[in-house]
Amino acid sequence: MSDFSNRVNEISISGIREVFEAAGEDAINLGLGQPDFAAPEHAQEAAASAITAGKADGYTQNSGMESLREAIVDKYAQDQNLSITPENTIATAGGSEALHIFFQAHVNPGDEVLVPDPGFVSYAALTKLAGGTPVPVPLRDDLTLSPQAVESAISPDTVAFVLNSPGNPTGAVSSRADIEDFAAIAESHDLVCLSDEVYEYTVFDGSFHSPTEFTELENVVVINSTSKLFSMTGWRLGWVLASTDRIEKMLRVHQYAQACAAAPSQYAAEAALRGSRDIVNEMTTTFQTRRDIVVSRLREIGMEVPTPKGAFYCMPVVPDGFVDACIDRGVIVVPGEAFGAEGAGSARISYATDTGQLTTALDIMADAYEAVT
Numbered sequence: 001m002s003d004f005s006n007r008v009n010e011i012s013i014s015g016i017r018e019v020f021e022a023a024g025e026d027a028i029n030l031g032l033g034q035p036d037f038a039a040p041e042h043a044q045e046a047a048a049s050a051i052t053a054g055k056a057d058g059y060t061q062n063s064g065m066e067s068l069r070e071a072i073v074d075k076y077a078q079d080q081n082l083s084i085t086p087e088n089t090i091a092t093a094g095g096s097e098a099l100h101i102f103f104q105a106h107v108n109p110g111d112e113v114l115v116p117d118p119g120f121v122s123y124a125a126l127t128k129l130a131g132g133t134p135v136p137v138p139l140r141d142d143l144t145l146s147p148q149a150v151e152s153a154i155s156p157d158t159v160a161f162v163l164n165s166p167g168n169p170t171g172a173v174s175s176r177a178d179i180e181d182f183a184a185i186a187e188s189h190d191l192v193c194l195s196d197e198v199y200e201y202t203v204f205d206g207s208f209h210s211p212t213e214f215t216e217l218e219n220v221v222v223i224n225s226t227s228k229l230f231s232m233t234g235w236r237l238g239w240v241l242a243s244t245d246r247i248e249k250m251l252r253v254h255q256y257a258q259a260c261a262a263a264p265s266q267y268a269a270e271a272a273l274r275g276s277r278d279i280v281n282e283m284t285t286t287f288q289t290r291r292d293i294v295v296s297r298l299r300e301i302g303m304e305v306p307t308p309k310g311a312f313y314c315m316p317v318v319p320d321g322f323v324d325a326c327i328d329r330g331v332i333v334v335p336g337e338a339f340g341a342e343g344a345g346s347a348r349i350s351y352a353t354d355t356g357q358l359t360t361a362l363d364i365m366a367d368a369y370e371a372v373t
């Protein structure tokens with residue numbers, strides 16, 4: 001058998017998958033990273049009518065349909081007061097592909113990328129797949145990324161740093177002041193700030209800010225996606241937003257890896273972006289209610305848990321053996337170390353599950369906690 005590439009040997013299947021496999025079939029799954037809502041009806045209908053009209057059978061432009069990219073432009077004008085053009089964006093197969101083309105287009109062997117630790121699993125893996133070295137940056141006690149910690153981790157080999165607010169696995173939301181500092185760091189050190197904004201619309205306390213509000217687009221690459229904004233994970237439709245020279249380079253990777261994002265999903269995304277945001281508001285309110293239930297119960301049980309201000313995750317400090325005790329009792333939570341060495345000693349709990357199941361799961365967690373303490 002032929003050998004495999006060093007790049008692929010450097011990475012492994014995410015630790016989240018291992019937990020799912022260890023659990024029984026009817027376990028309550030608090031490990032899932034997807035909203036438990038239907039996609040907006042207007043998005044579903046737009047895809048269905050494009051399909052029946054025969055408009056979705058062929059390739060689109062590599063970078064995506066002009067009308068979708070116009071909708072993305074309008075979203076940034078509306079939400080961030082940003083003036084961009086369709087040439088600043090590529091529609092991708094989810095935020096995941098957007099991340100992939102970013103790393104492939106920006107990272108050389110030997111380059112370093114600063115990644116939050118704990119942080120979303122893809123950043124380190126995709127850095128390695130590009131031949132680079134991920135450099136973990138530990139978070140503050142409140143689980144936000146500190147601009148000072150990022151700045152002091154910068155070396156002559158650093159090419160980029162990753163910001164993810166609201167964050168996975170933490171639910172932490174960076175302050176406006178920190179986002180301004182991240183923009184200034186990218187500018188003064190001539191680095192790219194990769195801003196993963198896929199949870200942009202799920203903020204409970206304070207408000208969302210993007211580094212694009214505080215510096216030239218040259219210093220920032222944004223990735224976003226319909227997955228968490230509109231509860232459309234299965235549609236696999238995201239985008240990257242960047243200066244035109246970066247877009248031209250990322251398009252080279254996208255063209256050979258993907259050709260174009262799936263046409264039906266592009267129609268759905270355009271409708272989601274242009275349509276009513278009622279479902280977005282409903283999801284945010286629901287997640288906030290659940291956040292309050294989960295955090296107060298975990299504290300009652302005895303766990304220390306920073307209050308998540310966004311997304312739909314929280315990360316309590318847990319005693320040794322807690323994750324396994326939960327899994328044995330039929331509740332899946334993800335061990336913090338799946339998200340980086342600094343995650344050890346905590347667990348990620350997703351509350352993208354209805355309140356009834358959540359309440360049952362919290363009772364089981366209380367029992368698991370008692371059994372291991």
Ligand SMILES: Cc1ncc(COP(=O)(O)O)c(C=O)c1O
Pocket residue numbers: 033093094095096097120164167168196198224225226227228233237238
């Ligand atoms: C922080 C973060 N970024 C990006 C993604 C990728 O999402 P998708 O490829 O579904 O757009 C996820 C998915 O869980 C995520 O949590």
